[in-house]
Amino acid sequence: MNILITGANGQLGNEMRILSAQHTQHTYFFTDVAELDITSREAVKQFVEENAIHVIVNCAAYTNVDKAESYEELAYTINATAAENLGRSGAKVIHISTDYVFSGEGFIPYTETDSVAPRTAYGRTKLAGEELLQAICPEAIIIRTAWLYSTFGNNFVKTMLRLGQERSSLGVVFDQIGSPTYAADLAAAIFAIINAPMWQAGVYHFTNEGVCSWYDFTHEIFARAQSLLSKGAADTVANCQLRPILSSEYQYQTPRPHYSVLSKTKIKQTFGIAIPHWTEALQVCLEKLLHD
Numbered sequence: 001m002n003i004l005i006t007g008a009n010g011q012l013g014n015e016m017r018i019l020s021a022q023h024t025q026h027t028y029f030f031t032d033v034a035e036l037d038i039t040s041r042e043a044v045k046q047f048v049e050e051n052a053i054h055v056i057v058n059c060a061a062y063t064n065v066d067k068a069e070s071y072e073e074l075a076y077t078i079n080a081t082a083a084e085n086l087g088r089s090g091a092k093v094i095h096i097s098t099d100y101v102f103s104g105e106g107f108i109p110y111t112e113t114d115s116v117a118p119r120t121a122y123g124r125t126k127l128a129g130e131e132l133l134q135a136i137c138p139e140a141i142i143i144r145t146a147w148l149y150s151t152f153g154n155n156f157v158k159t160m161l162r163l164g165q166e167r168s169s170l171g172v173v174f175d176q177i178g179s180p181t182y183a184a185d186l187a188a189a190i191f192a193i194i195n196a197p198m199w200q201a202g203v204y205h206f207t208n209e210g211v212c213s214w215y216d217f218t219h220e221i222f223a224r225a226q227s228l229l230s231k232g233a234a235d236t237v238a239n240c241q242l243r244p245i246l247s248s249e250y251q252y253q254t255p256r257p258h259y260s261v262l263s264k265t266k267i268k269q270t271f272g273i274a275i276p277h278w279t280e281a282l283q284v285c286l287e288k289l290l291h292d
Contacts, residue, residue, distance in 0.1 A: 003194065004029045004053045004091070006038050007060030011150040012096065015187035016057060023191055029053065032060070038082040048089040056086050057190055058095045065100070065122045066253040072121040076128060083129035087137030092199060094190060099146035099178065101127040104257020111263045112144075112203040120254050130203070139201045141193060143186070143267075146207050146260050147217075150183035151288045158289070160218050161225060164237040174215035174244035178260040179207035182281035192271050200270055205262035208278035215244045217278075224283055228290045 007013045008030035020028050029051055037043045038060055047053070062068060062078040086093050100123035101116045118124045133140050149155035163170055189206050212220070219242055226238050247256065267273055276284075 001054040001194070002027045002029065002052050004031065004036075004048070004051070004056045006031055006036065006056065006058050006086070008032050010059055010061075011148055011153045011155060011183045012186060013059040014152040015150055015183040016059065016190065019184070019187045019191060023195070026194075038085055039077050041085045041088060044085045044089050048091050053089070053091045055092045055094065055194060056089065057194075058083060058086055058093060061096065062125070063122070065120060065256075068121040068125065069254050072125065075121055075125040079122075079125035080128035080132055084132035084136055087133040087140060093133065093137055093140040094193065095129065095133055095140060095142050096186075097130050097142050097144045097203075098123065098126045099144060099257060099260040099262055101130065101144065102257065102260065104255075104260050106259050109261040109263035110205070112205060112266055119257075122254075139199065141199075141201055142203045143190070144203065144205050144262060145181050145186055146262060147178050147180040148183055148186070149180060149285065151285060152183070156180075156214075156217070157221055157282070157285060160221050161237070161289070164222055164225070164240040167240055169241045169243060170218070171243045171245040171249065172215045172218045173247050173250055174213045175247050176256055176258055176260075177211055177213055178257070179209070179211050179262065180217055180278045180282065181207040182276075182278075182285050184284070185276055185281055189267065189271070189273050189275070192273050196271055202266075204267040204270070205264050206267055206275070207262050207264065208281045209264070209275050210278045211261050212278065213244075215242070217282075218242060220279060220282060221286070224286050225290065228286055 003026050005016050009032040062075040068075040101118050102110050103117040118127050149157040222237050
């Protein structure tokens, strides 16, 4: 198959690029905004036709939660209009969405059929993307994920490693609960879907297994980094005092979900995917970050 990966310079796009080397039966087209403007319906149509694209994996998104409040129209264009354009292309589409489509006020893992109620511009635009894509392309596959990180780009893991070395004390919220997602594991799940015997359209959830707070996540990042890094650097991380704080103590510009755990039963049962625990995935990522 000819497979187009949009947003190829982002965290997930880069992991897809690396993993594609293990799936050489397909031909890949990796594009970012410089190579293909997915907000242009004509540009998408022309690219898909000229390159005989069979499957599109849409990793492109406007993900700055705070800025989206001021630039919702731009976020809508990238998160919603572009998804619709890809859906109109005639190719099969795998589209990445987010836990932010939910209110984040629940107490049990969200399933794919639970009511959506986004509380932010980012969540609204991502939900609009889901709805527009499904309306025009019922055969689309939508994967909601959360707390994404990798060795690429800017993300929570890399930020905490940096702050742990720069600061003597660090407060991290402990009353927001979710599941971290290593982008390499999500990429592996996408390839499992692409290579499945049958194309099974619908909405799916994917994160790593297990749950934690941002504080727990940071604690694990520091502990594992300390064991991996050279002694001097490890001591620097170890000397940063980690403090649990309430969300109300952190001045968020935009509300964050207090609970964003996603149920992964559907994707595991449908595609036979085994998902690593978040601590195991974190170890793999940190080994690459700190040793490569």
